[in-house]
Amino acid sequence: MNYMEQLNDKQLNELERQHNILSYGVNGIIPDQEFKQKIAKSIKNNKPLKVKLGLDPTAPDIHIGHTVVLNKLKQFQELGHTVQLIIGDFTGKIGDPTGKATARVALTDEEVRYNAQTYFEQFGKIIDMDAVELHYNAKWLSKIDFVEVLQLASNVTVARMLERNDFHNRYKANKPIYLHEFFYPVMQGYDSLMLESDIELGGTDQEFNVLFGRQIQEQFGKEKQVVMLLPLLEGLDGVEKMSKSKKNYIGIDEKPNDIFGKTMSIRDELIGKYFELASNLSIKEVAEIKSQLANETLHPRDAKIRLAFSFVEMLCDTATAEESKKYFLTVFQKNQMPDEIPEVLWEKEVTIGILDLIADLNLLPSKSEARRMIKNGGIRLNQEKVEDPNFKVEIKDNLVLQVGKRKFIRLKIVG
Structure with a gap:
C-alpha cells in the first residue's frame, strides 16, 4: 500500500x-x-x-x-x-x-x-x-x-x-x-x-x-x-575512529574542563563534521558555521570554542559551559595557571629527573611520550618550559608541574 x-x-x-x-x-x-x-x-x-x-x-x-x-x-x-x-x-x-x-x-x-x-x-x-x-x-x-x-x-x-x-x-x-x-x-x-x-x-x-x-x-x-x-566520528588524532582503546576520545563523563580542552585539540578539517554529527546545535546553525568556515569569516579556533561550549552545555548545563570557557580562555589563551590545581603530597625535598617525576605521578603513559612532550614544548615547571629530557628537578613546596594543556599538579612537601 x-x-x-x-x-x-x-x-x-x-x-x-x-x-x-x-x-x-x-x-x-x-x-x-x-x-x-x-x-x-x-x-x-x-x-x-x-x-x-x-x-x-x-x-x-x-x-x-x-x-x-x-x-x-x-x-x-x-x-x-x-x-x-x-x-x-x-x-x-x-x-x-x-x-x-x-x-x-x-x-x-x-x-x-x-x-x-x-x-x-x-x-x-x-x-x-x-x-x-x-x-x-x-x-x-x-x-x-x-x-x-x-x-x-x-x-x-x-x-x-x-x-x-x-x-x-x-x-x-x-x-x-x-x-x-x-x-x-x-x-x-x-x-x-x-x-x-x-x-x-x-x-x-x-x-x-x-x-x-x-x-x-x-x-x-x-x-x-x-x-x-x-557515519563514524574520527577521534582527536583525526585518523582513527574515536575509541577509548585508541586513547583519542572525549569521554561523556569526563570533567567539563577536560571536555572543553580536548575539543579544542581536534583537527581543523573535522570541525564541521563534529558540529553536524555530535553537537546540540540546529541544522541551520551548523550550516551557518560551516559556511563561515568555508569563506574564512570564522576562525577555526573560535569555531572550536563554540563547539566545545556546545558539548559541555549538552552534557552538563549552560552555566558549566560558561565556566569551562572562562577556564580555557584564562589558562590556555592567556597562559595563566588555573585557580584550583590538584595537590600531590611529596615526602621530602629531593632532586629527580623530569622523566622519572612524570612517571612517578602517572601523568603520561610512558617516558618516551614524555620525551616527545618535552620536545614539543608541552612540559612546564612553574610556567617555565622544560627543554631537556635529562633535566633534574629540584622538588620544593608548591612546585607546579604542567603536562600538556590540561594537566596541572602542585607538589606539597610533607614531613
Missing part, C-alpha cells in the same frame, strides 16, 4: 519535514523509499515508528563518538517516535566480531549489568530515558530451542558470512573463525523480529549486522525494517 498517496497536503509537508530532519547527517538509508513510506504510514495512522538501537555494553563508559547515534535517536523522540533500546545481555556473551581480527572475549552477566547501568546514566544526558522501551535480548534468545536455531541458520550461507571484511580477512590470513561468531548477526536480526522494529540504527561498520534484521523479518513474513547508517 502506498501511504504517501493517501496523505493530504499538510501531511505531505510533515512527511517532508520529518524526512529532512531524520536524513540529515546520515550516510545511507536502506532503502530510502521504504523509509518515506514508513513515515507516511506513521503520519496517516497517527502511530509512532519503532526505532531500534542494539548495544552490547562492552565497557562502562561512552564518548562523544556515541552521541552521533544518540542525537539521531533524540530527533526521532522529538518527532514523537518510540526508541527501542536493546541491551545485548545474550549477544554480549558472543561479542560483536565487527572489525576484530580475533574472537571477542565474552562478557559475564555481572559485567553486562554494571556496564548497562552506566550506559543508562550517560545516555540520559542526550535522550529521554523515561520514554525509551528498554529490552534485554536474553529474554527471547535464551529460550530458542535448537530446532529454531537450525531454522534461522538454514537461510544464511557460509559464503554470505565470508563477505564480511573481518571474517574474510581472518579466513585469508588463516586465522580461526569460530562457528558461534556467525550467529551474532543472526541473533541481532532476531531481535528486530521479536520487537517488530521499523527502523534500525547503526554505524557504517555495522551495515552487515543491521541488514540481517530485514532478512530475518522477511523470512518470518513480517514487514521489513529500514536500516539507517550513521
Whole structure:
C-alpha cells in the first residue's frame, strides 16, 4: 500500500519535514523509499515508528563518538517516535566480531549489568530515558530451542558470512573463525523480529549486522525494517575512529574542563563534521558555521570554542559551559595557571629527573611520550618550559608541574 498517496497536503509537508530532519547527517538509508513510506504510514495512522538501537555494553563508559547515534535517536523522540533500546545481555556473551581480527572475549552477566547501568546514566544526558522501551535480548534468545536455531541458520550461507571484511580477512590470513561468531548477526536480526522494529540504527561498520534484521523479518513474513547508517566520528588524532582503546576520545563523563580542552585539540578539517554529527546545535546553525568556515569569516579556533561550549552545555548545563570557557580562555589563551590545581603530597625535598617525576605521578603513559612532550614544548615547571629530557628537578613546596594543556599538579612537601 502506498501511504504517501493517501496523505493530504499538510501531511505531505510533515512527511517532508520529518524526512529532512531524520536524513540529515546520515550516510545511507536502506532503502530510502521504504523509509518515506514508513513515515507516511506513521503520519496517516497517527502511530509512532519503532526505532531500534542494539548495544552490547562492552565497557562502562561512552564518548562523544556515541552521541552521533544518540542525537539521531533524540530527533526521532522529538518527532514523537518510540526508541527501542536493546541491551545485548545474550549477544554480549558472543561479542560483536565487527572489525576484530580475533574472537571477542565474552562478557559475564555481572559485567553486562554494571556496564548497562552506566550506559543508562550517560545516555540520559542526550535522550529521554523515561520514554525509551528498554529490552534485554536474553529474554527471547535464551529460550530458542535448537530446532529454531537450525531454522534461522538454514537461510544464511557460509559464503554470505565470508563477505564480511573481518571474517574474510581472518579466513585469508588463516586465522580461526569460530562457528558461534556467525550467529551474532543472526541473533541481532532476531531481535528486530521479536520487537517488530521499523527502523534500525547503526554505524557504517555495522551495515552487515543491521541488514540481517530485514532478512530475518522477511523470512518470518513480517514487514521489513529500514536500516539507517550513521557515519563514524574520527577521534582527536583525526585518523582513527574515536575509541577509548585508541586513547583519542572525549569521554561523556569526563570533567567539563577536560571536555572543553580536548575539543579544542581536534583537527581543523573535522570541525564541521563534529558540529553536524555530535553537537546540540540546529541544522541551520551548523550550516551557518560551516559556511563561515568555508569563506574564512570564522576562525577555526573560535569555531572550536563554540563547539566545545556546545558539548559541555549538552552534557552538563549552560552555566558549566560558561565556566569551562572562562577556564580555557584564562589558562590556555592567556597562559595563566588555573585557580584550583590538584595537590600531590611529596615526602621530602629531593632532586629527580623530569622523566622519572612524570612517571612517578602517572601523568603520561610512558617516558618516551614524555620525551616527545618535552620536545614539543608541552612540559612546564612553574610556567617555565622544560627543554631537556635529562633535566633534574629540584622538588620544593608548591612546585607546579604542567603536562600538556590540561594537566596541572602542585607538589606539597610533607614531613
